Amino acid sequence: FTMDSVLPGPAEYDLPLTNKTLSNWTKQECGPNGEITLKDALAYSCNTAFAWLGNELGADALSAQSQLFGFDTAFETPLRASTSRFPDNPDEPQTAMSAIGQFDVRATAMQMAMVAAGIGNNGVVMEPYLVQEIRGPDLTILRTADPRAFRTAMSPADAAQLQEMMVAVVDYGTGGILRGITDGEGNTVAVGAKTGTAQTGRDGAPVSWMVAMAPATNPRIAVAVVVEAGGQAELSGGAIAGPIARAMLEAGLR
Numbered sequence: 001f002t003m004d005s006v007l008p009g010p011a012e013y014d015l016p017l018t019n020k021t022l023s024n025w026t027k028q029e030c031g032p033n034g035e036i037t038l039k040d041a042l043a044y045s046c047n048t049a050f051a052w053l054g055n056e057l058g059a060d061a062l063s064a065q066s067q068l069f070g071f072d073t074a075f076e077t078p079l080r081a082s083t084s085r086f087p088d089n090p091d092e093p094q095t096a097m098s099a100i101g102q103f104d105v106r107a108t109a110m111q112m113a114m115v116a117a118g119i120g121n122n123g124v125v126m127e128p129y130l131v132q133e134i135r136g137p138d139l140t141i142l143r144t145a146d147p148r149a150f151r152t153a154m155s156p157a158d159a160a161q162l163q164e165m166m167v168a169v170v171d172y173g174t175g176g177i178l179r180g181i182t183d184g185e186g187n188t189v190a191v192g193a194k195t196g197t198a199q200t201g202r203d204g205a206p207v208s209w210m211v212a213m214a215p216a217t218n219p220r221i222a223v224a225v226v227v228e229a230g231g232q233a234e235l236s237g238g239a240i241a242g243p244i245a246r247a248m249l250e251a252g253l254r
Contacts, residue, residue, distance in 0.1 A: 003039040003161045010034045013048035016092035042165045043173030054099020068153040077130045084111040109224040117222035120213040123159035125150045166192030177242030183253045192216035195238045208240035221252030
């Protein structure tokens with residue numbers, strides 16, 4: 001598949017082996033005649049297209065790709081970070097839900113920042129750390145963090161396509177809140193992003209997500225923002241997490 005591949009994007013996706021359906025957040029089909037390119041499916045957050053794609057690729061491929069980005073790895077930052085998880089051996093309906101980040105997918109904000117940074121870094125995912133340097137009482141540097149590559153999650157060519165797709169999210173999709181961001185010299189910066197809304201299954205309260213990197217290619221900063229619903233029944237990643245992501249990106253680019 002490439003960003004120009006055309007996928008089915010019906011208003012509802014029939015979950016295999018069940019009498020249940022998965023709908024788009026708009027309750028409408030994606031694209032003309034219920035078909036949409038992969039690039040636009042990401043830009044507009046087309047659930048049904050990605051549910052279909054998840055089963056086309058299969059659970060093993062999704063799990064393997066998630067592990068290349070750091071899922072199922074316990075990181076020391078130096079504190080032990082919670083481990084992000086992709087579910088073990090999901091069936092077809094569970095695979096479809098996992099493909100849009102639902103079912104038993106578990107991800108920390110740090111993990112999703114690593115995903116965004118890895119895409120911007122031409123597919124190379126770096127090991128995370130929280131402390132850049134340690135200084136003594138006289139301010140001499142005792143230790144400096146040594147940036148290290150964790151894994152190569154994808155080829156530079158595939159990463160370039162994802163960068164372009166994530167820029168589309170901002171340019172004309174659900175991440176419009178990040179349009180017009182500038183650097184410290186007032187130059188407009190191309191920003192890549194992806195919004196998300198995760199249902200928790202508790203009290204119907206969703207969680208708002210946004211990941212972003214700027215510039216989209218070879219980024220200076222990558223962020224992941226997660227905001228719990230606080231009792232709101234309907235929640236948009238762009239509307240709730242977006243302003244926070246924008247403030248973080250602008251601060252990092254100064």
